[in-house]
Structure formats: structure tokens, C-alpha cells
Amino acid sequence: MTTRMDEPVLLTGASGRVGQAILGGIGDDYTWRLFDREPPTDDPDHEFVVADITDETAVREAASDVGAIVHLAGDPRPEAPWESVLRNNIDGTRTVLDAALAAGVDRVVFASSNHAVGHYETDRKPDLYRSDDDFRLDGTERPRPGNLYGVSKAAGETLGRYYHDEHGLTFAAVRIGNLTAGHPPIDYERGQAMWLSPRDCAHLIDRCLSADYDYEVVYGISDNDRKYYSLARAKDALGYEPRDNSAEWDGDEKLSGGS
């Protein structure tokens, strides 16, 4: 196997939708240590740790000899209650960052979310989702979460900023849009504007693991005609080259812009 790092990459929340997209795209390009609180349903292709992200000892052990961490674990529900996002997402991210620091891991890629900035849409929808609207968020704006889940993701970004500034950790937060397998959301302008195809997702995480940067907050969407998130920073700082566009979905079984 040709790996792009000498050491394994720890992937937390590996069994979720984003984790599966990453493994589907770049599963063969790295040596992975998968981490999820649920045991795998099939025989896994990679080392697999079954533990909860709030289990400090388990997280520390899992991070002990890896080259980087892709941290996806957490309560993924936009409607998740505060107690859950406080514990799983905010405290869980702190646990991962602390484990990285203790183990000398110098790079963490964090799954942030469009919900961290959801309330920028409040006054402008649905114009914002139209391809002729040129409003863009670029990652330098302050968070305006659309829910408490989004608050927790914004807090994770800020924790990463602290670990970068204080401890030199390379940290990328990817504000993931709407990852759907197979095709973009149908008849849903917002979903099309923030669509992230599985292969673009895997490629973007690959760039987060490979590029030379310090601290970045980028948007994780495909190169959709409709968009209100700028891809400039992902392209310029990370070398992201998206291949998909929700507008090129022709209603048939595959993307017209397919590989």
C-alpha cells in the first residue's frame, strides 16, 4: 500500500457519513486507525477502535502513535440538545486536541459545519441560494450558528485556534455543507448550494492532510453554480480542486461531470 504519511491517521467518527466518504475516496492512500463508538458492521479494512470520544483514556491511546487526526466524532444532529453537544462535541473536541498535544501529533483536521454560520442566511434566503447572487462567506467572518449544534462546532474551531496559537498545532476546520451520496439534493435550493460530493469531500480532507498551512477555516462544498460559501481559501491555501457541481446533475443516475 502506498501511504502518504509514515504514520497512521486517526479517523474519529469513522462510521458516519463523512467518514465513509473519506474512506471511499482515499481509503487506500493512508494507513488508517478508525475510531467509532459503534462496532463496525462489516469486517473493517483498517485497524478499528471501538470507544466513545468522551473516553479520555481511549482517545489518548488511539492518538499515541499517529501522524495526524481527522476528527469527525460528535453528535451530528442539527437539533441535538445542548447537554449532548456540550459533552460530545465541545468537550469531545477538547479531549482530541489534548490527546494530540500529549502524543506530539502536529496536525488535526476538524469537521466543522455550515450550521456554525447558519444564521447568516436568516435575512437573505432564498436569494442567497441562487446562482446569480454574489454574496459569499469566506471563513474570516465570526460564527453565527443556526442551532446549538452549530454553537458547538464554532467552539471546536476556537479550541483549534487556541491549540494552534499556543502549541503550534496545524489545524484545519472544514465547514462541511451538505454531503449526499449519489446525487445532489433534488428540489432543494439550499442543499444544492451547499452540496459536497463524496469524492470532493475525500479530496478536500486529503488536501487538509497534505498541504502546508498553519490554521485554516474553509468551506467544504463542491464547485456548485449556486453557492454562498467562497472556495477561495480552500483552493489557495489547501490546493482544493473540486470536480463536482450540483448544477451538472442531470437527473439521470450519475453526474454529467463524472470522472
Next chain:
Amino acid sequence: MTTRMDEPVLLTGASGRVGQAILGGIGDDYTWRLFDREPPTDDPDHEFVVADITDETAVREAASDVGAIVHLAGDPRPEAPWESVLRNNIDGTRTVLDAALAAGVDRVVFASSNHAVGHYETDRKPDLYRSDDDFRLDGTERPRPGNLYGVSKAAGETLGRYYHDEHGLTFAAVRIGNLTAGHPPIDYERGQAMWLSPRDCAHLIDRCLSADYDYEVVYGISDNDRKYYSLARAKDALGYEPRDNSAEWDGDEKLSGGS
């Protein structure tokens, strides 16, 4: 007593340094309900609730019939451990905001901190503290906390943003500088740059309680010659008119610019 609101103002963390500065300056201008986890050492001049900020029932009861909340309670130590700021500062602020929502309180003033942006100083100190340096933070920048306490304050600001956007709460976060009684820090450039005199502190909170605004993040410092925090937003949006300046401290017993 002439009060500026028909209903009392709940002041959490009332016994701390900022709380005492507020009461010293505008204690007679509002009807206060003081809240602190420590019983008052002297006979208090105002209604006093002894409870912990993490006690949801006590906070809800305290917020039940007030017109506004000034939320200062939390672990104030820059070196506070994560577990403490997670519980007292992040979860505690959520508890206060939730209590405000439940009680129909439409305004919360939050004591944020210079530590929420402490790492902007990393590469530029001590130049930043000099009166001939024109670098300014203005409150629109993303947080760069200098410690986990600062992370918790940034999270409180974001929680406030969510409650504003989602629920219409009027919310002001004041990134408080260095509040010292009597005189500015001596032989400490940074402290002089972020000095906030007690009377300017009280006046600024008064403006946060009285002005007409939506969501604001402002810096809470006096009008110091040395500064790297802009006062533009506090002046423009809130009508803040600071009277003190750390450079006018003449080494004598009172400020040369005193009232």
C-alpha cells in the same frame, strides 16, 4: 430611588471585582437582584441570591421577573482548568441565556474578556502596547483566545449570537480589559493599554443596559493613550464616553483626569 428600568436587573457574579465596580458606579440607578455563590460579607444594599451559576433552578428563579441580566459569574482565572470553564463559564452562560428566554427577559449583557483575543498579541508585543502603534482590534475579528478561559468567553459570545439570531435577545459582550481600582497598573505596558477604570466600567455597563442595539461585541477599556482595542463600536453603538486614561495617572493618589 430613581431607577432606569421598571424591573430589577439581575447581576450574576455580583461580588466579584467587576460586579463591585458596577455597583459602586450605578448601584443607585437600578433596582438590583444580586446573585453570587458566596454569601455577602456585609449586609447587602440590594436583594441577594446565594446560589451557583450552574444551578439551573436557582438561575431560572432569579431571572423570573427581571428586566435585564448582567452576567458576570464564572471562573475568572485566566489559568482556570478546562473542566471548570466548561462547566462554570460555557455551560453556566447557556444556563443564564436559557433562563432569560424562559422568563421573557430580552436583554443580556455578558462579561467577555481580553483573553478571548489574547493571541492576537503573540507576534507583536510589546509594540502593540505603545501609544504610537495604530493596530486595533475592533470586535469584528474572530476570537484568538490566549487560554482556555478565553476559549470559554468566546463560546459565551457565540452562544449570545445564537440567542440573538434565533430568539431576538438583545446581547452585548464586553471584552473587559484590566480593571484595577484606584490606579492603572504601574510599570506594565500591557495593563496600561487595556486598563478599565471602575467608573468607566460602570458607565459602559449602564450604556449596555440603556442603549438601543441588537448584538454587539465591544471592548471594555478606558480611553488610554496606549491601546490596541478600538473603542469605536462602544462609542458609536452604545454611546460609551470614557473619562479615564491610564496615561493621565500621575503617580499621585488620584487620576489627574478625575471627576
